[in-house]
Amino acid sequence: KAGVTQTPRYLIKTRGQQVTLSCSPISGHRSVSWYQQTPGQGLQFLFEYFSETQRNKGNFPGRFSGRQFSNSRSEMNVSTLELGDSALYLCASSFSRVQETQYFGPGTRLLVL
């Protein structure tokens, strides 16, 4: 079974731009969560989607948003990029909200200049 895939793997953007990251979960998994990893803050939860609905949200500004499609694929969007948004963005999938084990993708590394 293929693992979680994320595209693109690397991105360079400038301040003020917006970016969209994509995540395809493991086949059959319906929950997708997003995390931001930075050297200073570590791994922080962004949000979780299940059945095309955002079910849980971390403490991030409204510039961070996401969505999930009927095939469980998810995208996250960051608008008006700031230098501090430079990070590794990780997507994780799990079978359901009851099944807690999450499997992570390789991440998208975003650099904001």
Next chain:
Amino acid sequence: GEDVEQSLFLSVREGDSSVINCTYTDSSSTYLYWYKQEPGAGLQLLTYIFSNMDMKQDQRLTVLLNKKDKHLSLRIADTQTGDSAIYFCAEWLAGTASKLTFGTGTRLQVTL
């Protein structure tokens, strides 16, 4: 609270055992996980333990859970250079949906 703490660095010699420690503050944690992250890569799930267990063994990995002290450890037997990575413990709290709270990560360096 949801703080999960780990020591930052551990150095061991190849062939020795490594023990990576983690403390958490929320006694309602349901599952506790260990993930491995190699440079430039995502998180690889190594193992997990349910909160009603004291120990779990999986090949070279042994997880010990002390609920009274809120202490979790990961022992890697016969540590190899390929085990060099950052190790994260994470807790999943019942009622918080699919949110994991991660520790700060422990960098394991394996020397020859």
